[in-house]
Amino acid sequence: MSATAPLCILFASERAANSLVAGIPAAARGMMQLHKSNAKHPVVIAVPGGWEPSSLCRSELERLAPGTVLHPTDSDIVEAAGWIGGAAVQSMTDDEMRNIADSWTDVVAADVAGLNQAAHRIVASTGKPGDGIVSRHLNRPISQAITRIVLRWPGARPWHATLAAGLVGLIMLACLLFGGAAGLLAGAALFQLASIIDGVDGEMARATFRSSARGAMMDSLTDAATNLGFVGGVSYNVYMNGDQSAGLAGALACLILANGSAMLGWQSRRDDANFTFDGLKHRFGARPSRIRQWLTWIAMRDFYAFAAFVMIMLGGATLLLYAFAIITAGWFAVLCAFLPNWKKPGESS
Structure with missing residues (x-):
């Protein structure tokens, strides 16, 4: 030969x-x-x-x-x-x-x-080790089923899924702002749907070797905007339906979340790393413990999107906003405690 x-x-x-x-x-x-x-x-x-x-x-x-x-x-x-x-x-x-x-x-x-x-095996392997408990057992199986269907279209790209998640977020916000009580329920369902679709772009990128820093940044920005839109929209909806105190508590949570997210995004750029809002999660979990793991899971989008959906469907929107305010304040306090000693990736502590 x-x-x-x-x-x-x-x-x-x-x-x-x-x-x-x-x-x-x-x-x-x-x-x-x-x-x-x-x-x-x-x-x-x-x-x-x-x-x-x-x-x-x-x-x-x-x-x-x-x-x-x-x-x-x-x-x-x-x-x-x-x-x-x-x-x-x-x-x-x-x-x-x-x-x-x-x-x-x-x-x-x-x-x-x-x-x-x-x-099928390739898409099934596109989950991330850092997936939360809701994502691992509910969101990821559904999003991977969507990914397998979308990838049958040769022209499908990860940014199409990012755009779809953003459009769902916009419809969600419109429902919350203008839909009254029915819009509150629809907005909660759409927020959970956006949380599921959020996984599709990353799965598509990993399955077809299209992962990129720009794609990850657009995904992060879309997620952050949807999160803020949901908290702000629910707060406005509840306020306009007569519960001003809960609405104001939610507005405070929205303000804290926006400031904390901006700090995390700014810090990721200072670290010369890819733009992300996950820096605190990674550093908080650097010394793992059972309590830290559960606190990380609770603070992840997959968990609070599903929890918010369930609470609103059960009529607990007021309680949800108070809980958001308390949890967001705690999250912001932890962030402020970590920032003074924040190390770039690879730096010794």
Whole structure:
């Protein structure tokens, strides 16, 4: 066999080779890694009978493996130095890639059904270790189901999901400001929906290798605006319906939340880190304990969005606003206690 014979990533059909999530992005990353591990061999994507890459396929390969030349190949006629099934390329270790010696007959070509199963596993792995208890058990399963559906559209991008979450937030605010008692209930349901949709953009980004600092910043800003809109909208709704004291308590909570969020955003920029409002959560959990873990969970959006939804549905909007005021004041006090000794990531304490 020629020393320059190609390493072949094998798909069962043209449709499979052009597929998104488990197909092209994984194959592109595989091509890049195989180039690093086996520099003496070219890498090709092969399909029995040959195939024609779609424009999306070519753009994804250029994005994920820049500079790599795509060679669409007929697996029936190519002489290969090694074969790898397209669905397996994403899970291979470096050692496995360096020691590819499989024959074509030993490799399972990636068909559409197998790639769909692999895509399901990829999306299922997009949860984050820092997910709260509500997100882990309720929000994430629903958002991942939405992500799997959205990713069937080749043109879907994470920012579409961010925009959708922002639009839900705007509708929520309109319901709270102008909908009266019915609007209060609708706003609570929409806030919980926004909390669920909030996970979709990150899942899409991780599943298709599109994570970016700008995308994370837009997601954080949308979340913060929706949070403030909800607290302020509920406060206005309750105030206008006759409970001025609770409405004022909620307005105070909204003001504290806005100031604290601005401080966290400003601090993240001072740290030369990606723009985020999660700095306090990360530092508060640096020395974990059961109490700290529960306090962190309670302060996370997935928990308070769901708790607010339940309380409002049960007629507890007034109690909710007092609770928001107390909890937000405590959160702000902790923030102020941490800020004087705030260390940049990587600095010793």
